[in-house]
Amino acid sequence: MGKPTREEAEAAVRVLIRWAGDDPQREGLLDTPGRVVRSYEEFFAGYAIDPADLLQRTFSEVDGYDEMVVLKDIRFESYCEHHMVPIIGKAHIAYLPDRRVVGLSKLARLVDAFAKRLQIQEKMTVQIADMLDATLNPKGVAVILEASHQCMSTRGVHKAGASMVTSRMLGAFREDASTRREFLAIIGQSTGIHVPQA
Numbered sequence: 001m002g003k004p005t006r007e008e009a010e011a012a013v014r015v016l017i018r019w020a021g022d023d024p025q026r027e028g029l030l031d032t033p034g035r036v037v038r039s040y041e042e043f044f045a046g047y048a049i050d051p052a053d054l055l056q057r058t059f060s061e062v063d064g065y066d067e068m069v070v071l072k073d074i075r076f077e078s079y080c081e082h083h084m085v086p087i088i089g090k091a092h093i094a095y096l097p098d099r100r101v102v103g104l105s106k107l108a109r110l111v112d113a114f115a116k117r118l119q120i121q122e123k124m125t126v127q128i129a130d131m132l133d134a135t136l137n138p139k140g141v142a143v144i145l146e147a148s149h150q151c152m153s154t155r156g157v158h159k160a161g162a163s164m165v166t167s168r169m170l171g172a173f174r175e176d177a178s179t180r181r182e183f184l185a186i187i188g189q190s191t192g193i194h195v196p197q198a
């Protein structure tokens with residue numbers, strides 16, 4: 001399955017404009033296919049990123065720091081793989097280091113690497129958690145995503161304002177209730193969300 005050319009992609013957008021009921025030749029729409037195709041390069045930039053590679057540079061000298069590392073409220077924009085419309089939300093990530101830590105910006109870029117693809121929220125949650133687990137070998141990983149799905153707010157049942165919460169807890173976050181509570185308390189201050197015990 002080769003990648004189509006830019007011209008082929010723009011032609012496909014003209015077909016969708018006609019499908020919507022408009023005329024791709026009218027003046028206001030002439031440059032639209034080019035813009036849409038360039039937007040797609042941004043929306044789906046995650047396919048060009050190797051998430052494992054992103055986390056390769058870890059810092060192993062952390063002077064015995066073994067407390068929880070938490071990055072909360074990481075905004076992401078993803079795209080529902082069923083309808084190709086946006087999923088917009090926040091990710092909260094924590095891990096309990098075992099000698100190896102990674103720069104915080106790498107955690108944010110990890111979220112983008114998986115978000116900027118056609119996704120389902122459950123799968124993205126697992127992908128982020130499992131990648132961190134595999135590359136850092138920490139004592140535990142916790143990932144919570146909360147997001148609203150435009151396929152639910154702008155079509156179908158039209159329920160705006162509903163958000164979906166998914167989580168994956170590994171290692172200490174799964175086995176130790178106090179570790180999990182500490183994480184939920186830290187992120188709960190900003191989100192007010194309640195996550196069922198794993």
Ligand SMILES: [Zn+2]
Pocket residue numbers: 080081082083084149151152
């Ligand atoms: Zn959808």
